[in-house]
Amino acid sequence: MTSLKPARVVIITGTSQGIGHAIAHTYLNNGDIVIGCAFSTLERARQARKMLADFPDRFFYFSVDVTQTEQIKQFVTDAETLFGRIDVVVSNAGKNVFKGIDCEESDWEHNFDLNLRSHWYLAKCARPALQKSKGTILVITSNHAFSTMPGCAPYNISKRALLSLVQSLTIEWGPEIRTVGIAPGFIDTDGNQAWFDSHPDARLARERTIRKHPVGRIGRPEEVGELCLFLSSDQAGFIAGTTIVMDGGRSAIMQDEDIA
Template sequence: MSRHLSRHIAVVTGGSRGIGRAVVERVSADGARVATCGRGDRPAYLPDDVVWIRADVAKPEDADRLVAQATEQLGPVSLLVNNAGVLVAKTVAESTDDDWDLQVGVNCRGVFNMSRAVLPGMTGHGGVIVNIGSISGVVADLSSALYNASKAFVHALTRSIAIDHGPQVRCNAVLPGWVETDMADEGFDLAGDPAAARRDAIVRHPAGRMGRPTDIANIVAWLAGDEAAWATGQCFTVDGGLTAASPLRPGSF
């Protein structure tokens, strides 16, 4: 790995597993000093030099405390990766007020809270925000109404941050497709035949496989670095070609 992120002090939300864990490992390997967070205890995988802060980003006071503690222990935050997210697998008719509060609280308000907390300190020193959106904010997944809507919010907020806070801050979003994470497993478990659903999902990818958390971490690391200096206000789809294809598959015509 290069050390091209050595100028950055980074906060990565939701760093305990999946994409968040991969991002923490990648930006740390690339030289950034990193703080990460979650609502539980410190994960065993974290090296000693990564700061763990227990926090719920849906709460404004926790977001403010997270940024304050990261700044106190590491220095002014120059890179924020808004990764924390949850999935409520229900239709609109099935969703409750509690489902709304959970889904919108973490996926929407969490991104807003964290961005608002870091932006004042980023002015003048090349701040970068990378939001983890989803292709589900562009093409809707079944029975995931609030999740789909929450990710569309993330994409729109990304553009607003870029135009309102540039050139001091660059802000982009990464839109993963189906990535091998616990959240993906939960989605497949909803199918009548999870194994068949997974096989069908793989066939739909021109790349011949589902994504890995490291695939997403790689583009996050690029967007955080100076090579991406002219990229801002954009949503980068990384989905193995899934959304590039029509529903027709070999043998269906």
């Protein structure tokens, strides 16, 4: 449903697929303007091309490597130049760096450049525009920030650090800028389907995963988008400095059959 309010300008990282694509689509359906980016070029970003075709006047796409601070800075500059303002930043880009605590130094550095530093630097670059608009920053972290499993380091460590980033942005940049974190759990994306497909029996792997969720299913990408839409609205104006877990109750379970 299209909003009757004036369109906001929303910048979102990681919009070529998965959760980021769903978040972008949610804001576009709400009548907002979305300026998205991802590592993939437009030629390789099929879903981004579809959004460009469906929303030619309200969706814009840039190829950006968010591990490179100069590219982040240029992206924010280009985004603000397009419409003269930025109202919402959804810092979503990231990937699973599941190498284990004995990972190589290069894995550690890449993980923190992508899954932590990029979020801080995006917020830093967008701060002047957000101060003018009294805007909102949403940081997408993970339920691994709260509890994790063997082999998921250093990813979980950076995701935990994002909880503190959300707090610091809130207490140092408020009240002009409001910051909230979102920690999704298992969301039904193409990437997670590839993980199912890596098992000898993909159907069984999916069923076992579903059984670990008290709500009886795994999450949908558009649900993350709807939560973003709410948290960046006036109705959520008293929510700040916290990170909301959306994992279908998975983190409520102390132990499951896969743990000896």
